[in-house]
Amino acid sequence: MLIEFPLKEEHKIMIDLIKEIGETYIKPYSLEWDEKEAYDATPIKALAQADLFGLIIPKEYGGLGFGTFEMCLAVEWLSYFCAGVSTTYAASFLGAYPIILFGSKEQKERYLPSIAKGEKLCAFALTEPQAGSDAFAIKATAKKDGDFYILNGIKQWITNGGIADIYIVIALTDPAKGARGASAFIVEKGDPGFVVGKKEKKLGLRASVTTDLIFNDCRIPKDRLIAREGMGFMVALKTLDYARCGAGAQALGIAQAALEVSLKHAKTRVQFGQPVYQFQAVSHTFAEMAMRLSSARALVYSVCQYIDSGAKDFSGASAMAKCFATDQAMWITERAIQMMGGYGYMRDYPVQKYFRDAKCLQIYEGTNEIQRNVIARELAKWIKV
């Protein structure tokens, strides 16, 4: 667009690769997946063979050892082609982060190499029917029984439910201690007492899979505990701090696609004897879209770089990136439909899909209302009076 963000050679190579994957394995099919609400494993296989599941996995475990910035660039450009596919991809990182950040050496050796190769997908399970924004209200329990933990409870709206092999599950080991009594566990597909619930029907992100997870006396070895008992929310919140930029990056990709498609339309659609772009009401809308997208991108990129520079506490920063970028994507995709008129509303054209996909970004990985709470809380810490 109007700003070329300075990127290193390796970033350009990666983006070109993702564009090649997008053009070949995603673009021709994305409207069909959306229409049929179908998950297709082909683009995931292509991403795996391209090493892209290894992006943030440390080199010693077979990954590329990249940081948040590279993860976000990948997610951004995948989302440009299909935010449903990028949700499957990004949610897998959400499940991988707890092992990377808090896993023991044994856990890393056991899980990270197959995650890096994309042989195993991950999922992250925190939300429950009564515990959405109020995450501390979870009821799922994990009771120690000799060398095992016994898990009971239900997790709701879990991305990659059923297609993932590795699930990070937050459950209460000591309900009496409340938030400090939660712990994080690794549950594997096929563990006894673990079943996947029905697939949800969604407004957008329909190429991705969302299900309940049901734990009914699910028995797992005690070495599946991540970090220590009581660290569950610490693991979850830190993971979300990292992953939030990913949601912001998805917003950038969707908004970019919406802007491109609608701008091309406005420049070729003739009404009243001229391309509609010639009308100021239209062209000014595009000027506004471009400014909003560029500022969102600048914010997401700089937060990523802040995180990768080794920042310790970046909850407020990543909340800003997620909240701002996803709000802009919602505005831009809505305007893109308006700029295309009836064409934007028809399901033969992709813009209505961008709009429906963008809506979820304001809700998941912490609603934008919760993000504003986080930002406000961090701001209050900054100026002490």
Added chain:
Amino acid sequence: MAECIFAFGQCFEGKLHPASLEILTPLREVADRLNKRLILIGLADDKEKFLAIPELKKLLADEVWYIIHPNLKHLPDDLCERVLVYLASEHKPYGIFFPATKKGLSVAPRVAGSLQAGLCAHVNAFEVKNGNLFLLRPTYGENIIAKLTSQRLPIMATLALNAFPIKEAEKEPLIKELKHPEGFDWSTKLTIKNFKPPKKEPSRLSVAKVVVAGGMGLKSKENFQMLFELAKILKAEVGGTRPAVHAGWVEADRMIGVSGVSVRPKLYLAFGISGAIQHTVGMEGSEFIVSINIDKEAPMMKMAHIGFVCDAPSFLKALLRKLKAKD
């Protein structure tokens, strides 16, 4: 020396591939002009079935030579090569020609390699000048035709499919069985474990009376799909250009042109087809050609009996709307 021309008669289970009949039409002319004997070479596993081939007595060839061996049932490429190379070294033909069937394209290069001969592919016309034979083929995806010669004998080529009409002879050819010498190596390194006749009906494209074809000017797979609607209304078959096939808009068996299908319908409708020669050689025999193209100067617009200067997808949409409204 060099007084005969071999034509490969491809047969399987008592059926002669029609392409083997097609190639006899131009070769008959070539043989007459150069004063050579035209010989169809048939390789088969079953003598009775071979001799029962109905077309055999009406072939344009002067002679039919056949070789029978059980290992020739599936015409294994390596054994076919050995048999033909043996015949070529015995009889020193002026030329050896194959139909551009899969079998022809697989065996001919092996024979050419063994004989150190040149081999031209997809030849669709011949020229005889001063006792020399020239082979013509479209080339390079541009509007260029190459005229080829061979520096050595035998001259070898594979001949484009559907490029020549099948004709019948008035007099019966001489049909004789050839026996290979004792100790001839009949082995093959290929073992056929299983054979299945084709699953899907072969496309009726090559014999269609009406063909609607599309090229890159249709801009997308969705637009290309509209051709099938039009085909239903016009009782036509759908064809595509090479780039449209490569773009995945239509299956490969509907490709018209070099290494695809040749058509000669009564009506040919070209939507967004510029008319690269690789395509036009496959449809230039059409009786009435209609071209819809945004570019007035496109070769297809010049070939057409009627041309419409128009964006092909918009035209197609308008046409379908009107045709459906009339129903």
Added chain:
Amino acid sequence: MGRIVVCIKGVPKPGTVKVDKETHTLRRESAELILNPPDRPALEVALRLKDQTNFEVIAISMGPPNMVPLLQKVYALGVDDIYLISDRAFAGSDTLATSRILAKALSLLSPFDLVVMGARSIDGETGQVPPETASLLNLPSITYVKELRFVDGKFIAIREDDFGEEEVEFSPAAVVSIVPEIDYVRPPSLKRLLSLKEITPKILTNAELNLDEASIGLSGSPTQVADVFEKTLVSRGEIFEGEPDELAEKLIEVLKEKGFLA
């Protein structure tokens, strides 16, 4: 561990081709090269065998020095080694001379179990090189293969033939050509893409191949181009311009007149 050699070709990007007016051959130096599209499925077949049976996969290509970036891209797909067969003496080779050069290069890379090629190139369209090379190496050739497995030391191929589909069993070594209609081809690997600067192909010139110059290049090619001519077209019909609706109406009139529409 067995070895598979994949022969690939750079073809001019459609629309960028120039023909040399003197020799009537393609001027490859001037054209922008892309990987011959049917070679990608051929590479995929080889790489799947590598995934399953741990074959070493080598990609070789005959062509000018501007093939190097293409070979690097092929390396990024997962092959173990890349070779460029390049010499001015090879220029102008027809399929026989090309097959001689490839056959010699392959013999330098022997022992191998399998040679894999695309069914045809989109510029020459002949499809002759795989069987012709096989013939010169005295190996069996299996053309139009759409599936290939390696079981108990033997290959089993599903191939298309004129009268149906064959399942063919053969022992190494052999040459196969692969039809483009394959369900999936892998993308390049990011790790390999990031390491490409350090990867250069090994070069084989005629100093290594040591072929008689009379058997290669233009002089070693029995097939000679006597002439090329452009097909000139003179407009023979009527041309109409206008809005889609009126033009479509006009066509319907014509189709009715000619009896193609009731």
